[in-house]
Amino acid sequence: MQLLLVHSDYLEYEVRAKTRVAEPIPELEKRERVEEVLVVFTAVEREDEKDASGVVERATEEVVSVFKKVGAERVVLYPYAHLSSELASPGRSVEILKGLEQALGSRGVEVRRAPFGWYKSFSLRCKGHPLSELSRKIRAPAREEGGAVKKKSKALEAEEKAESQFFFLDEEGGLVRPKDFDFGKERRERENLRRFFVYESEKRRAVDKVPPHVELMKRLEIADYEPSSDPGNLRFYPKGKLIKSLLEDFVRDSIAGYGAAEVETPIMYSTTHPSLKDYLERFPARQYSVAGKEKKGQEKRQEKRQEKRQEKRQEKVGQADLFLRFAACFGQFLMAKDASISYKHLPFRIFELASSFRREKRGELVGLRRLRKFTMPDMHTFCRDIPEALQEFKKQYELCIRVLEGIGFSAKDYEVAIRFTKEFYEEAYEEAGGEEEKEEEGGANKDFVAELARTAGKPVLVEQWDERFFYFVLKFEFNFVDALGKASALSTVQIDVENAERYGIKFVTADGEERSPIILHCSPSGAIERCIYALLEKAYLETEKAGAGGEGKGVLPMLPLWLAPTQLRIIPVAERHLEYVEEVLPLLSKIRVDVDDREETVSKKIRDAGREWIPFVAVVGDREVERKTLSVTVRSSGAKGKGTREEVSAAALKERILAAGLRGKPFRGLVGSYRLSERAKFVGA
Structure with missing residues (x-):
């Protein structure tokens, strides 16, 4: 059974024409208007015919639960075949819908049922609160051989039967029902x-x-x-x-x-x-x-002598x-x-x-x-x-x-x-007694x-x-x-x-x-x-691509600095710059630093560092070697695909990185070789 539940100010429908499976109805029921209503659009499915009573029981619990949560005054069951492509037979569908109508009535719910098998025009006004539109798929409970419902644990049964209510609690401590909660400006x-x-x-x-x-x-x-x-x-x-x-x-x-x-x-x-x-x-x-469970010594000896009976004995282990x-x-x-x-x-x-x-x-x-x-x-x-x-x-x-x-x-x-x-x-x-116990405040x-x-x-x-x-x-x-x-x-x-x-x-x-x-x-x-x-x-949501209508913040995605597998990547422009890079590395202790020494273009190395969300990327060329500096791009200060770039000494860069979020956090060293040319690739190799 498929249900679409719409909490509405009103539902109004009028019978237009009958189909070949239309149920007979009196003239007075051909037009209805119901207010403050939970409209339950319902499609009875072929699977439901196997256990109609079980489906009715489950559907009743779901409808009553939603009915109470939204605070509706009445329910209308509205047959709606468009919710499923696996429909039950018309006769069984009517029986099950009538059973659901009776079950809801027995629970004290004011309920009406729109006629089955008729073309109808209808209009409703959905209330628009967070619970006003819900869908449910109903399945009969699992049964054992002989037809008895499989027993559940007492805790699970209690959990399923437990009634709960949702509220919003504002900063002043006031409880507000969901339908009355004001999201405001x-x-x-x-x-x-x-x-x-x-x-x-x-x-x-x-x-x-x-x-x-x-x-x-x-x-x-x-x-x-x-x-x-x-x-x-x-x-x-x-x-x-x-x-x-x-x-x-x-x-x-x-x-x-x-x-x-x-x-x-x-x-x-x-x-x-x-x-x-x-x-x-x-x-x-x-x-x-x-x-x-371990088997007894005698049984083990028998197994050794009679390996053909091993599977049978294993079944007896329990x-x-x-x-x-x-x-x-x-x-x-x-x-x-x-x-x-x-x-x-x-x-x-x-x-x-x-x-x-x-x-x-x-x-x-x-x-x-x-x-x-x-x-x-x-x-x-x-x-x-x-x-x-x-x-x-x-x-x-x-x-x-x-x-x-x-x-x-x-x-x-x-x-x-x-x-x-x-x-x-x-x-x-x-509070229980006890001379050393504090008094309740x-x-x-x-x-x-x-x-x-x-x-x-x-x-x-x-x-x-x-x-x-x-x-x-x-x-x-x-x-x-x-x-x-x-x-x-x-x-x-x-x-x-x-x-x-x-x-x-x-x-x-x-x-x-x-x-x-x-x-x-x-x-x-x-x-x-x-x-x-x-x-x-979170990183995805904060990018410019996240969310409908550009809800993202337009920043470059990244992990917190202290969790970045590589916190600083150094990219030498040419092989001759590696000697200077090796001199700089000892000055960058307590930072996870690697070196992209692959035979790739500098632009590709920079793109790859961006795809890995590396927070700091330093490029070393002739100018940096001569000045004993590093040209660093800082990812966190960039937006729309670009980070800010600055030229600093190794000592200043270390202090900048430590101050950016490493102090007071645990530290572990780089995993694998610090040279990318010596590092295995696990994805997209």
């Missing part, structure tokens, strides 16, 4: 917020177009798909590995500087571990399974009993369970740069945006109670802002989402959430759940919106009120009692690979 700047909201509310994650960063990651020799591996597992070339390692170094230093101790935990765990069984339900079918971690939570929680923790140690922080594995849906995998194998900085903070957790949450919110700024993102480059349960937002948690938690928006300095998107279906009561994300309008979370912090008890993590209070702590999950940067994706997309 700053609409252009807030267009990203609108696109983010549409992406979140529609929940359409499938890739329908390749984003620009995919071509860039290949051309810049950062990363590429690995055909011999599982989709979503990429290969990183030397330049990409360098960028990735530098980001890891920076995030590691930032978290350690915040006061967290680095640990290392296994990448695989038993599915039968008591604490992990329930946790696995949170991410059903997303983990990689690994066969971990399903895999290990899984690859999809987060670092498991290992860190199991480690914390065995630790002796006092109230004096709190807040207690540990972290890991974890290689994690998550079997994301294949249709959602693309480039560096969504992977199945990724590197996630994961910090967990153990707090004595909610008030302390809120204090820590605010500090980590600010930590995330600093980390993203250090990587190369300003507040204008991402949109803030804050998500919480209704109970958390409307009530202040009571402030009022309701809504004041705390409002303060987060004020810190962001711009409106933020809010999602409020009616009930808690997951382990957290409050979380935020900083989301990057790319050139195609797809959003990806970078930084995030969550307040977890469930897992300490699940894993048996305790701390000793001042009274000598054991109590379960509150846990904060924090990733200050998000996945390292996703940071590279966002940097590439």
